[in-house]
Amino acid sequence: MIKVLAALCIVVVVAGCNANNVVPQDEVSTSSHMPPMPVPADNPMNPAKVALGHRLFYEGRLSSNGVISCAACHRPEASFTDAPKQVSEGVRQQQGQRNTPTIINAGYRKHLFWDGRAPSLEDQAMTAFMHPEEMDADTHAVGALMRSPAYAQAWREAFGDTLVTMKRVMQAIAAWERTVIASNSRYDRFVRGEFAALTAQEREGMRLFFSDRTSCSSCHGGPDFTTDEFKNTGLFTHYFDRGLYEITYNPFDEGLFKIPTLRNVALTPPYMVGGDSDSGNLTTLLQVVRHYNGGGKAFFSRDKRVRPLGLSDSEQFALVAFLKALTDSSVMTDPRFTRPR
Ligand code: HEC
Ligand code: HEC
Structure with a gap:
């Protein structure tokens, strides 16, 4: 290309x-x-x-x-x-x-x-x-x-x-x-061979994230943790914001949203597309992981991979720890990116 x-x-x-x-x-x-x-x-x-x-x-x-x-x-x-x-x-x-x-x-x-x-x-x-x-x-x-x-x-x-x-x-x-x-989070350093860049808990979270048990990486895959597809994660039983449907007018696309990158996700609460006044607004990563662990709400377009996961508390904490290891805060202070003087 x-x-x-x-x-x-x-x-x-x-x-x-x-x-x-x-x-x-x-x-x-x-x-x-x-x-x-x-x-x-x-x-x-x-x-x-x-x-x-x-x-x-x-x-x-x-x-x-x-x-x-x-x-x-x-x-x-x-x-x-x-x-x-x-x-x-x-x-x-x-x-x-x-x-x-x-x-x-x-x-x-x-x-x-x-x-x-x-x-x-x-x-x-x-x-x-x-x-x-x-x-x-x-x-x-x-x-x-x-x-x-x-x-x-x-x-x-x-x-x-x-x-x-x-x-x-x-x-x-x-x-x-x-x-x-x-592209320089502790996870990236681990991928580049620095084994000690991740703690044992973060490595456990990483294993879970990339496993069939959670299916996280089948949607949040690739270097930016998104396959760029549109999916429904069962946040609501009714969508005021109808997502992809608003562009395609295809009824099957209702409630589908672009899978977001998870890079720097720890720095960017609250989560999900938001705006809906429904109680689905998730403000912490633990709430997001708990949402996935519960399997989400029943909605016709909810993806099959969003289903009850049966993760223990410590496994859920490990997933959160892994998500936090995706932070590269250098973009927030690098003069090439901050407000020019
Ligand atoms: C008033 C707040 C606001 C301003 C000003 C604004 N944006 Fe945004 N931007 C948003 C919101 C909200 C979205 C998501 C909207 C949606 O998905 O319908 C968005 C989406 C984006 C995205 C898409 C990211 C993705 O992964 O899909 C990019 C890139 C972006 N904005 C760049 C810009 C640029 C460049 C400008 C200036 C020309 C700008 N924005 C001005 C609020 C703003
Ligand atoms: C079926 C595809 C799919 C699977 C499986 C999936 N996600 Fe998501 N994820 C999405 C979509 C789509 C969104 C945005 C949904 C929305 O806003 O309505 C999202 C949003 C998120 C967000 C919020 C990001 C932000 O910036 O708002 C986090 C964190 C997240 N997912 C983590 C996970 C974890 C951890 C797992 C595994 C337990 C997982 N996801 C499994 C598709 C998926």
């Missing part, structure tokens, strides 16, 4: 797009066991674009009230979520409907949002930007800001010219997001 993309980029460069001296950088550095970050052929990486995207992610003036940046809801100090808030507030104090997911490793996701309605980070950013309850962007004002002297130079370095389009704003943000990678 990457090879194909790289080949495409070379073709584009040869065809003359090189005129503006933008050097494509097709691979973002990741630790050895993370796959290379996929980069779309029409939005090649370059350091200036990443730097511009970093600035734009924190730019409150992208919103109609001048203060709601992407980072207002995806706060670095909460691993780019709005923890511990159940839902975030956009412009005009409007409450969102769903819990704010993290953006770490989001470049690896096959589709974005809890219902997967955005196919790429570029599309996703545009949705947040235009959403009347999130940033409610005034594109004329944003265009003027981007053409102002404060931004013109960054713009030229990133794209080779000063042509301002909202698409490019989103491309820069997406390019930066592709660099926000967490």
Whole structure:
């Protein structure tokens, strides 16, 4: 895949797009066991674009009230979520409907949002930007800001010219997001051969997590602990937020939500898509594990693997301990990712 993309980029460069001296950088550095970050052929990486995207992610003036940046809801100090808030507030104090997911490793996701309605980070950013309850962007004002002297130079370095389009704003943000990678938790160090990085209890939790007894890893599988599928986990008997159904209108998709990454999950309570006023809101990892151990509520689309597990208390504590070992808090303090100065 990457090879194909790289080949495409070379073709584009040869065809003359090189005129503006933008050097494509097709691979973002990741630790050895993370796959290379996929980069779309029409939005090649370059350091200036990443730097511009970093600035734009924190730019409150992208919103109609001048203060709601992407980072207002995806706060670095909460691993780019709005923890511990159940839902975030956009412009005009409007409450969102769903819990704010993290953006770490989001470049690896096959589709974005809890219902997967955005196919790429570029599309996703545009949705947040235009959403009347999130940033409610005034594109004329944003265009003027981007053409102002404060931004013109960054713009030229990133794209080779000063042509301002909202698409490019989103491309820069997406390019930066592709660099926000967490892959150095104690679990990762264990995988890389540092046996002592995990305690005995965490290793027991790991065994359970990857076992047929719990089936956790059959949904939360792969380097980011998600297969990017949509599933129902039996949280409710009635879904006000109907999940994937809201996109497909397929009755079988009711109550299905994207399996979230579990990286940095200890830092991002409360859990699940949330927003429903039902009593299903889970605020601690132990509550989540207890939910799975109980098998969930009866709902027609509940996945068969969500069933009573019969785990003892100490096994449940071990699972929680393992989930906590997936934390890489360096993304919250790394100057490449925190508020630019
Ligand atoms: C008002 C709060 C708010 C603002 C501002 C906001 N977001 Fe979000 N973001 C959310 C919520 C809530 C969701 C989940 C919505 C859903 O699934 O329907 C989300 C989802 C996402 C996702 C998808 C993650 C995944 O795994 O599916 C990404 C990426 C993201 N936002 C990036 C951005 C960017 C970039 C901006 C700025 C252009 C931004 N957000 C602005 C609240 C916000
Ligand atoms: C059938 C697939 C499936 C299985 C099996 C499964 N999960 Fe999940 N998990 C999901 C989905 C889907 C969500 C989001 C559900 C929602 O919000 O309605 C989720 C959410 C979570 C969350 C909350 C993450 C967040 O950021 O909100 C945690 C923690 C979690 N699962 C841990 C586990 C553990 C531990 C196991 C094994 C005991 C497990 N899961 C088994 C699909 C699954």
